[in-house]
Amino acid sequence: MSVETKISDREIIAALQGGLPIVAAPYAEVAGKLGMSEADLVARIAAMKDSGAIRRIAAAPNHYKLGMVANGMTVWDVEDAQVAELGAQIGALPFVTHCYERPRARDQGWPYNLFAMVHGDTPDEVEAKRAEIAAILGDACHGHDILYSKRILKKTGLRLRKRG
């Protein structure tokens, strides 16, 4: 075991959560700040990818800036007995980026249990996709709505709360 195993995953996450520096040798730069070698940092990141702690190292795009002005969260009240089967069908649609079953909050006027995020270049395009989902759900759906996003208020990814 090298002395560098003393550096915790937490410290590595703290060093990376603001993003990777956009320089020629980014891992070497972060490793230098942590007081470890580039090779050791890369090995630790690889291990975190294997464990699933890091999904990937990538860019988070801003859909609005990329011209995808319409982003609708479609929500559906689907028969509980059919939600698994129908959810799988909706999730497989190419224009659905995220699809989840979530609990209802009926007492708050929220009867919806299936969420499907739909992106498009125009609101019309999103509406057409919404109609396609409605057709698949058919009679198993008792109500639906669409919540367009008006503004990104925050998008930072993970931030560890400071300890101590």
Place this chain on the structure above:
Amino acid sequence: MLDDTDRLLINRLQDDLPLSSHPFAEVGKELGLSEADVISRIEAMKETGAITRFGPFFDVAAMGGAFCLCAIAVPSDQFERVMIEVNDFPEVAHNYERDHTLNMWFVLATETPEGIAETAERIEEKTGLQVLCFPKLQEFFIGFRVKA
């Protein structure tokens, strides 16, 4: 505005960056760009906001933590105040304004599963408004790629 090369690059950058000494040089090689060009284009796209962040995507659930989608019905005359208060929580990973009575939708990411309810409660105390939690019960698909 973004040119075709930027669009090509942004698509490539939504896939995983290599864990090599000079990862941007490698990406550039795939796309026929120099390392310096890749770096300056990423910098420019961060500057303009086309890329909001570049780096590792952590999965708190795989580290023993949790994610949860939450929503608040914010009265319109209090929206800016509540936005500032909610965004101030480091556990709030993203936050969107949406066109509905439930008009503020955000994702909490906490280091423990219990942290979700604790944080939601602290947000309620801070804002004086009810926080509804919509944890995922089943995930049907996650598509990472967007059309650039």
